[in-house]
Amino acid sequence: MNADHERFAEWDAAYLLGALSAADRLEYEAHLARCPECRAAVGEVAPTLGLLSRVSPERASSLLHAAEPESPPAEHRAHVLSLAAARRRRRRRTWIVGVAAAVVIAVTSVAVPLASQLLQPPARTVALEQVIDAPLSASVTLADVAWGTRIDMTCAYGPGGDAPADGWAYAMVVVADDGTESVLSTWRARPGSTAKLSAGTELPASGIAAVEIRSVRTGEVLMRTGVDAL
Numbered sequence: 001m002n003a004d005h006e007r008f009a010e011w012d013a014a015y016l017l018g019a020l021s022a023a024d025r026l027e028y029e030a031h032l033a034r035c036p037e038c039r040a041a042v043g044e045v046a047p048t049l050g051l052l053s054r055v056s057p058e059r060a061s062s063l064l065h066a067a068e069p070e071s072p073p074a075e076h077r078a079h080v081l082s083l084a085a086a087r088r089r090r091r092r093r094t095w096i097v098g099v100a101a102a103v104v105i106a107v108t109s110v111a112v113p114l115a116s117q118l119l120q121p122p123a124r125t126v127a128l129e130q131v132i133d134a135p136l137s138a139s140v141t142l143a144d145v146a147w148g149t150r151i152d153m154t155c156a157y158g159p160g161g162d163a164p165a166d167g168w169a170y171a172m173v174v175v176a177d178d179g180t181e182s183v184l185s186t187w188r189a190r191p192g193s194t195a196k197l198s199a200g201t202e203l204p205a206s207g208i209a210a211v212e213i214r215s216v217r218t219g220e221v222l223m224r225t226g227v228d229a230l
Contacts, residue, residue, distance in 0.1 A: 005035055012041045032147045032202070036184060039200035043143075043150045124205070128213060128223040135160075135191070138223055140211050148202040155197070155213065157189040167193070169216035174201050175209045186216055 008031045014020050015028050032039050123143035130136070135158035143150045153172055157163075167188035174182050184199035201208070212224040 004031060005037055008035070008038055009041075012038065015042065029147060032200075036199050039147060039150070040198050042147065043145060043198065043200060126211075126225050128211070129226050130223055131221045134222045136189075136213065136223055138213055140225065142205045142208070142211075144205050145200070148200060149205045149208065150198070150200045151184065151211065153185075153197045153199075153211075154194065155187075155189065156194040157191055159192045163190050170222070171214045171216050172197060172199060173212045173214050174203065175212065176203055177207050177209050179209075 008028060011020065011024075011028050015025065020028060032042065123141050125139055125141045128138040128140065136155060137158070138153060138155040141152040143152075151172070151174070155170070157168075167190040169186060169188050171183050172185045174184055176182075182201060184201060185197050187195045187197060189195055210224050213222045214220060215222060
């Protein structure tokens with residue numbers, strides 16, 4: 001985990017809503033480039049915030065109007081009832097206006113990143129090919145996002161075979177078009193197990209030459225995407 005991860009751990013929603021200042025946004029995007037935990041958090045929060053775009057201010061207001069306050073106790077004197085009712089009406093109007101304004105802000109803020117996501121190419125799922133004989137099968141799904149590419153991997157280890165008590169250690173590695181390599185995630189696998197991983201890179205999908213599974217112990221490439229797969 002990056003040393004500054006704790007500071008940025010709760011910035012994901014504000015980033016997606018466009019609530020960060022220009023300086024904070026640039027700082028957060030620089031942090032995303034080196035922090036897989038925050039990249040994964042952004043990818044997980046984005047779909048939830050996108051649901052706000054389906055809620056209109058009128059709908060939010062109508063739901064609030066449906067919740068009428070309870071009547072005050074009948075034993076209150078008439079003039080106290082009148083004053084209390086007036087206060088409730090004023091508070092309720094203020095609350096409704098505030099909530100409606102918040103919904104308008106949220107929907108407006110989400111509209112820009114949501115629209116940009118809709119313009120992105122659809123996610124692609126690619127099977128990895130064996131480079132050496134190994135009891136593995138794997139596939140990756142690549143999705144373009146605002147900060148780069150989100151990669152979801154499913155890797156299954158076949159039944160049987162010998163393995164250490166704590167399993168074999170593997171790494172997911174992304175190779176850029178210029179040959180630069182980045183280790184995005186590591187995990188351990190035992191016979192009969194299936195690992196599901198989510199990671200991200202600042203590279204666009206078009207800038208990825210290959211996604212590989214390597215042995216952590218030897219560095220040997222075990223599986224990789226085909227030459228023409230990406």
